[in-house]
Amino acid sequence: MPFDAFSEVPDEALLIAFANGDRASAEALTLRLTPKVMGFAVRMLGDRAEAEDVAQEAMLRLWRIAADWRQGEAQVTTWLYRVTSNLCTDRLRKRRGVGLDTIAEPEDGRPGAAHGLLEQARASALEAALADLPDRQREAVVLRHLDELGNPEIAEIMDISVEAVESLTARGKRALARALAGRRAELGYDDD
Amino acid sequence: MTMTDPRNLDDTELDTLFGAARAQAPQASAALLARVAADADAVLADRTAPAPARPGWLAQIVGGLGGWPSLAGLAAASVAGVFIGFAAPSAVETASGGYIAGDGYDVADFLPSYTDALGDS
Numbered sequence: 001m002p003f004d005a006f007s008e009v010p011d012e013a014l015l016i017a018f019a020n021g022d023r024a025s026a027e028a029l030t031l032r033l034t035p036k037v038m039g040f041a042v043r044m045l046g047d048r049a050e051a052e053d054v055a056q057e058a059m060l061r062l063w064r065i066a067a068d069w070r071q072g073e074a075q076v077t078t079w080l081y082r083v084t085s086n087l088c089t090d091r092l093r094k095r096r097g098v099g100l101d102t103i104a105e106p107e108d109g110r111p112g113a114a115h116g117l118l119e120q121a122r123a124s125a126l127e128a129a130l131a132d133l134p135d136r137q138r139e140a141v142v143l144r145h146l147d148e149l150g151n152p153e154i155a156e157i158m159d160i161s162v163e164a165v166e167s168l169t170a171r172g173k174r175a176l177a178r179a180l181a182g183r184r185a186e187l188g189y190d191d192d
Numbered sequence: 193m194t195m196t197d198p199r200n201l202d203d204t205e206l207d208t209l210f211g212a213a214r215a216q217a218p219q220a221s222a223a224l225l226a227r228v229a230a231d232a233d234a235v236l237a238d239r240t241a242p243a244p245a246r247p248g249w250l251a252q253i254v255g256g257l258g259g260w261p262s263l264a265g266l267a268a269a270s271v272a273g274v275f276i277g278f279a280a281p282s283a284v285e286t287a288s289g290g291y292i293a294g295d296g297y298d299v300a301d302f303l304p305s306y307t308d309a310l311g312d313s
Contacts, residue, residue: 018232021240026232034228035220042218052224059228063235122212145210146217177206181198189205 006032011076012069019066026063034059036077036147037084043142044088046131054091058084074156081149081157085139092135118188125187129179137172144169 006014006028014032017025037058041051061083062076130138136158143154144165151169155162184190201209247255254263 018236021236023233023236026236027229030225030228030232034225035217038220038224039217048218051218052221055220055224056227056231060231060235063232066235067239119212119215122209123216126209126213145207146214148214173203173206174200176209177201180206180209181200184198184201187201187205187209189201 012071015062015066015069015076016071018063019069029062030059033062033077033080037080040081040084040142040147041088043127043130043146044085044135044139045091046127050091054084054087057087075153078153078156081143081147081153082159085157088139089135122187125180125183126176129176132179133172133175137168137175140165140168141172141176145173 006025009025009028011029011032014025014029018029034055038051038055041054041058042048045051045054058080062080065079130141133141139158140154143149143157144151149157151162151165154165158165160168180187254260257263257266
């Protein structure tokens, strides 16, 4: 399928083309943005099924806003991350009323032929430690170090100052470094 | 193996973990992608669908009166009314107390008299 043809086209241009009735643009945006939203939601919620619901809902909101999208005001991805963040926060809040036992364990990294066992162990250990962080710290760390967004964009997504983002990521990283210290051996860090 | 407090991970070690996690980012399933694309189609279809046509003036009037079946009843009643007006059959005359085709009547005939009103108070 000719999705490669869209690889150079900015998200916003595709969104506007979609608003004007172009289905191919919607398909290109689906393939480009859904994985990002899904990855973020899985890490925020630690549950694949719930993350899929959130991802679908966030994308639906994008389709619905397309016709009223105001060009140049926000980046499509920033807007989408923000919507996803809010949807995840809502779900996390609702969960607080639910017993911890009912919450699914974070998924281990799926086995992939390209990744060695150590890589897998590292990824799963990190995901597990992330799941134990306070929600806001986890969100900031995921956006900064896994989605690799810049602090100003994260600030916009989380509706806080850049300084607050820096503080959250720093505290999150310190907590991760502490939490994972006991697993040095399985992470392959015992050589020195 | 000594059981001293394990040293916290340093930034480089953490970065390696982040790298490993990035490489194994959760994937969006084909089913999810299909649902998202279907939502886009549905939104597009909603937007491009023609607005439902407004009913014409006659249909609006008929609708207001309760639709065509009620109109049949209305027509029958109208015809009966016209017939009664022209023919003034004696049965109607009796029932109406002679008001229709008798000596004629005045609006005052239908109003309570002042004396009645005073007597009541």
